[in-house]
Amino acid sequence: MTVKKQRYDIPPYSEGWFQVGWSDQLARGELRQLNHFGRTYVLFRGMNGKAAILDDICPHLGAHFSEGGCVKGNSVRCPYHHWAFDGAGACTNIPYSKSIPVKAKTRSHTVAERYGMIFMYRNKAGTAPTYELPSIDNFDPEDYSRPKTFEFKINIHGQDIMENSVDSPHFAAVHGHSMPVNTFRSEGSELWISQDASVRRFGTTLKFRLEFHMIEPGFHYVHFPDMPGPPSHVFSSIVPVDETSVIHRLTLRVKKTRPKLVSHIARRFIMWQMMRTYHEDMQIWETKEYLKHPVLCDGDGSIMKLRNWYRQFLDPEEGESPKLRVLPS
Template identity: 35%
Template structure:
């Protein structure tokens, strides 16, 4: 015992929790996220314009490769990359032949359901000659595929948006980023009302309400914005259709539509894209305003990025009453992880 301690009863050491160490519950040592990086849901494979009839593309999502192709009649299809015969990669030399994809190695052909339909040098097709293929839908100028960890069928459907293809709306302006963060970090932005003021410099903290409707999460926020000559109010309604597709509609100052899609690339990185349209109604002032909103969106993304790329996701964060519906959002997304 040291001299200074003589005559004193030893004090009970302060618990690690009392000293605030260890964080609000723990993340696993080798991950920043206490949940699967690969949730269930519909995810963007590509924009429709990125895949023409007869085209074959290799995608790298969910920590692996996939082959996306469009048949000659225009159907998008997503399959496992390696041929069930002797393992050739269909993304390297595979060709679309009518409705089939043909392997470059021995020219076996596979149809819409992944089954082999033709072997040029055999009469009988082995019953197991079938490629794994995935559920794909093409909507709103996007090709989505359904990811289910257990190989199950889609748990919900995606909506058709009336604004897409309407001539009173601008053609979508598309932005792409690769971010070292989870899809959740990006999506949670809409319910994290306080960050808008402190990260993006909004005039006020936008009051935000949220509700869950099965696979859809609805967030409504009212923003006070700086506009030429003063301030204006805009309402933002965000609809999350699962983890991979978020629709943001703004009304008030100008009617806008944003389609945000986040697809995990691997356990650390996410491919993020925004597609942005404005109801212009032939008004050049609205088009000018749209340009400045797009510029602002790009800046906002760069404000968020360093925070997303270095943060962790606590399983039980310490929240306060002004935080808005973050806990509500996290409860909703549990159905996908």
């Protein structure tokens, strides 16, 4: 008998807010199937403009709304017998019945739209959030050019993607940068990391600082305060598909400039640099193992800091939670 080895011994899912799409990619009257956390949801936007997420299963006879259903008014209509359900999961219409059964409900999930992104709140119990979607400091989307978006499905745990940001030696080995110096600051459950580094490009040495703001496992962002050119932000959203893979969404926002050419060039440069490093990491990410007790040296200290921060969001009931040691950095 073949025993399948589990790649990660940390819980695959966490509690919190997760980006499930972009606002301008879901018009009124449209729906999408979402495959996250090992299950299926339907995301739709009613004619009132409000986005909603429901469990993608009709309580009547089990059809999936996202497999041939449609939006009617502010409800999603099941393809099988045309029962309709609003954004709160209540049945609003049965075309062939005079009354609606009390149990004709499906579970709805809390949705928030901010900065041009659509987020859902998720926890194991499927209950409403006890806190709002955290906001981003000093960022007004009106001042920024339209988002440039990227979406990747990767066989990895989200913790490994976030860990990569503080894995200083890999920047030299994989990306050809200098080995960055990380400075950590935490406030409540959030973490800020300043990273100073340099890279040889175009025959010169470019020095830069990255400021990471780790909000929760589903969402973090980075900006580049010392970079020449207009201010820019990269939003990074990680949402599990199942126990083996995640969808990683990246959104680049560059501040508008006059002339527009400056923000255009900055945008092209950041995109090029971002995609280059991303593909360099990707091959290693998809094949690496997760070591609960890695053998670390003095230059690796930030990795365990990141794991310890991440652990606060993991629910041991959703899988084994590791006992981590904090190593001096």
